[in-house]
Amino acid sequence: MGFSPRCGPPRASGALCLALAMTLCVSGRAQAAPKTSEAKTVESARSQFYRALALQDQGRWAEALEILERVAETRESAQVRFNIAFNQEHLGRLATAARGYERAIALAQQSGAENVVRAANDRLTGISPRIARLVLRPVVLIDGAAVMSIDGAPAPSMDAVSVRLDGVELPPRDWGRAVPVEVGDHTIVAEAAGYKRYRASVTLPGGETRELPIELEPAHEERPTEIAAVAPPPKNLERAPAPLPKPPPEPTQKQPAPKSSPLPYIAGGAAVLSIATAVVFYALRKDALDTMHAGCENGHCPDDLSSTDERGALYTTIANAALATGVGLAGVSAGLFIAEVGDGDETERAVGIRASVSTAF
Numbered sequence: 001m002g003f004s005p006r007c008g009p010p011r012a013s014g015a016l017c018l019a020l021a022m023t024l025c026v027s028g029r030a031q032a033a034p035k036t037s038e039a040k041t042v043e044s045a046r047s048q049f050y051r052a053l054a055l056q057d058q059g060r061w062a063e064a065l066e067i068l069e070r071v072a073e074t075r076e077s078a079q080v081r082f083n084i085a086f087n088q089e090h091l092g093r094l095a096t097a098a099r100g101y102e103r104a105i106a107l108a109q110q111s112g113a114e115n116v117v118r119a120a121n122d123r124l125t126g127i128s129p130r131i132a133r134l135v136l137r138p139v140v141l142i143d144g145a146a147v148m149s150i151d152g153a154p155a156p157s158m159d160a161v162s163v164r165l166d167g168v169e170l171p172p173r174d175w176g177r178a179v180p181v182e183v184g185d186h187t188i189v190a191e192a193a194g195y196k197r198y199r200a201s202v203t204l205p206g207g208e209t210r211e212l213p214i215e216l217e218p219a220h221e222e223r224p225t226e227i228a229a230v231a232p233p234p235k236n237l238e239r240a241p242a243p244l245p246k247p248p249p250e251p252t253q254k255q256p257a258p259k260s261s262p263l264p265y266i267a268g269g270a271a272v273l274s275i276a277t278a279v280v281f282y283a284l285r286k287d288a289l290d291t292m293h294a295g296c297e298n299g300h301c302p303d304d305l306s307s308t309d310e311r312g313a314l315y316t317t318i319a320n321a322a323l324a325t326g327v328g329l330a331g332v333s334a335g336l337f338i339a340e341v342g343d344g345d346e347t348e349r350a351v352g353i354r355a356s357v358s359t360a361f
Contacts, residue, residue: 045074052083061090078108078116089123094131098124098180132204133178135211136163136170138190140218161192163214178209190214267333274326281319288312 048071055064065087072080085100101120108116138161163170165179166186183206190198195216204210291308295301301309 041074045071049080056083056087059090061087065091076107078104078111078113081107082116082120085120085123089127094127095180095182098127098131102180129207130183131180132183132206133209134165134181134186134202134204135176135178135209136165136174136188136214137176137211138163138214138216140195140216161190161195161216164189188212188214190216192216194219261336264333264336267329267336271326271329271333274322274329276326278319278321278323278326281315281322285312285315285319288315 048067052064052067052071055067065084068080068084068087072084081100082104085097085104088100089097101124104120105117108114108120163175165181165188170179181204183204185201185203188198188200188202196219198214198216200212200214202210202212288308288311295308
């Protein structure tokens with residue numbers, strides 16, 4: 001329950017009784033005289049105030065708030081502002097109620113209503129843990145350094161500055177002051193002629209007071225540029241041509257290391273295989289010769305050994321060819337090995353090997 005002009009114990013909040021200190025009453029002389037339009041307005045506001053208090057007693061906060069806000073438009077007083085905040089608090093608008101209590105304290109200090117000051121401070125103490133406070137301080141930046149801060153009133157160069165908290169214009173009197181705000185997320189936007197648009201978002205928990213400098217940077221910072229005067233050259237002197245710039249040295253490319261070739265190993269393996277083949281067929285040739293020596297007498301051989309003689313001749317031919325091939329491949333392999341480990345400028349070497357092997361049986 002808020003402040004009521006009725007004396008006696010209220011229904012909801014204990015013994016709390018205040019006179020309506022907003023010049024709502026008129027003197028006896030004024031009552032005897034014909035009512036002016038101003039007197040009628042004051043009397044109507046007082047009647048509305050009583051009605052709002054009655055609704056407050058019933059817990060009809062929204063209806064009472066609507067009436068009290070209309071009364072404040074006619075005659076604002078500490079008591080009216082306190083009761084507006086009282087209804088806002090019960091509607092859950094804690095930050096708005098806190099600002100209302102602060103406004104009621106300021107008005108009460110002007111009118112000397114100490115009871116309002118005490119009651120408003122008590123309500124603020126009760127809701128402070130459930131709200132947050134935000135200190136917004138516009139700062140002008142030049143070259144990244146703050147050169148001017150605004151505290152309580154706009155500076156001459158920032159008369160057109162506009163600071164909006166959650167879309168609501170923040171009056172300059174609230175700059176640099178801990179403004180009550182609801183717990184949660186908030187958006188701050190600041191604009192001024194000649195400055196870049198500022199935008200920031202903050203999240204505030206209950207009971208915290210946070211200071212946020214609003215850094216305004218000039219949109220276009222023009223600086224005078226000094227150009228040194230250069231004397232013209234004499235007319236009669238010929239200007240020597242400027243030397244041509246030297247071309248940059250070409251970067252040296254590192255030659256990749258030559259890779260070893262598998263050809264020497266392939267040729268060597270083939271040589272070993274060919275020689276092994278020759279050895280096998282020479283062994284078969286020897287067996288054929290032994291058979292012929294055992295079966296022939298005085299240079300005459302029976303007819304059944306003619307096939308053995310033909311096989312011996314074939315073995316001799318194959319063995320000689322394999323041996324010649326193996327010797328040739330061995331030479332080629334040796335030549336390739338020598339060419340690979342030799343001088344890098346030599347890219348090709350020819351290796352010729354001549355081998356003659358008799359093919360007679």
